[in-house]
Amino acid sequence: MDDIQPTTDPVRPKAPLRSWFDVRGRSMSTLAFALNRLTAVGLTIYLFLHLSVLSLLVRGPESWDSFVALAKHPLFLLLDVVLLFGVVYHMANGIRVALVGMGVGHARHKTLFYVLVGIALVLFVVGAVLIFTG
Template sequence: MVKEEKQSHPVKLSSIRAWFDFKRKYINNWLFMLHRFTGVALTIYLILHVKTVSLLTEGKEIYNTSIKEFETFGWLIVLFLIIIIGIFHGLNGIRLFLYQFSFGVKHQRTLSITVITLTAIATVLVAYILFI
């Protein structure tokens, strides 16, 4: 056996663009890229959410005034997108969790299509609840 050598982790940030290669036209690559995009979007949302909620510490009136700024149709669309992104990220996360522990790898295509189908159904349902 070759001796294992401990090395510092050399992840090259410049190479992370290789993760987003649109020439790889297979379903799992689309999900792989979307999972990263949605992860970043959810992180940004979480930061904004915490920042907004933290206004409560400055008093009820300041919070109520700032929260009113979000009561527009534009923000409703943003909310809709965040919910869809959250649902997709969660469902895809479950799929990845299953793979991580070796469940369903032989049926990976079916599982990927299931994630997309469930997200599509959720999109219609959330749109119905929010807009109709």
């Protein structure tokens, strides 16, 4: 592998972000790929935010209660809805990528995408309603 000639181009350096997220003129599969990356980055950031919020518990009940009050604000609930979208999409597309990536159903990967993401969207809508009404 080491003797493979790299594709490095000094005139046009690699630009991963553009390569991943420039979906202009691309197919549904690239859109799925880009959204998967985006939700992955978002969920990773959320994980650290979540841990830092949980650390409020060690500061006593007052700080936690004030956070809970903030968490009930409609704007905060809207962020929960965004988070829910990231979770259900990443989960559904992740199942597709795992299956296809092991050679299962790759000939019908687009159908698999529509079915799994369709299920995810139903879960998302139900979840979003529950976030605001539950």
